Amino acid sequence: MSDRLLDTPRxxxxxxxxxxxxPWTVLVYDGGVEAFFAVGFVNTTAWRFVTLLDYLAVAPVASLPGRLLAWPVSAALWAAALASAALALTPREDRRVTAGALALAGVNQAWFALGFWTRANQLAVPIGAVLLLGGAVALARAGSEDRRRQS
Known part of the structure; x- marks a missing residue:
């Protein structure tokens, strides 16, 4: 990705x-597919969308294993990156914060997807981990180019 593509706050x-x-993680298993997004997931068996808030309201959060909590944590980190990027519309953004939040969201998303690989007859594709980490790298590179031009 060219650094010039990210030269404006918008x-x-x-x-x-x-x-x-x-979709951040696509889980393929016998009889269905689930696609996990930042705000919820789609189950193709019942063709229904469950929001992340509904999932957390129904699931006993205290008893969930860490790998399943990684999805809501990555969504919160993405929301933090979104808020940081929105600050770019004012002169208050620090791209390192935005890139760091995206990188941490990507790592959490990888942990979430990899947790499904331990189960038989399931394939978890960590699309979001790759995209979020790639976005973090692109933002960090664009920020370092800006700092080089200013000095």
Whole structure:
């Protein structure tokens, strides 16, 4: 990705928004597919969308294993990156914060997806981990280019 693509605050905000629109983890198993997004998941067996808040309201959070909590944590980190990118519309954004939050969200999303690999007859594709980490690298590179130009 060219550093010039991220040279305006609106483009950086659009990138972070776009990263939340893709499915982060696609889980394929016998009889169905589930796609996990930043705000919820789609179950193709029943063709229903469950929001992240509904999931947390029904699931006993204290008893969930860490790998399942990694999804809501990554969503919160993505929301923090989104808020940080929105600050770019004012002169208050620090791209390192935005990139760091995206990187941490990507690591959490990888942990979430990898947790499903231990179960037989399931395939978890960590799309979001790759996209979020790629977005973090692109933002960090664009920020370092800006700092080099200013000095």
């Amino acid at each position: 483009r950086r905000l659009a990138l972070v928004l776009l990263l939340g629109a893709f």
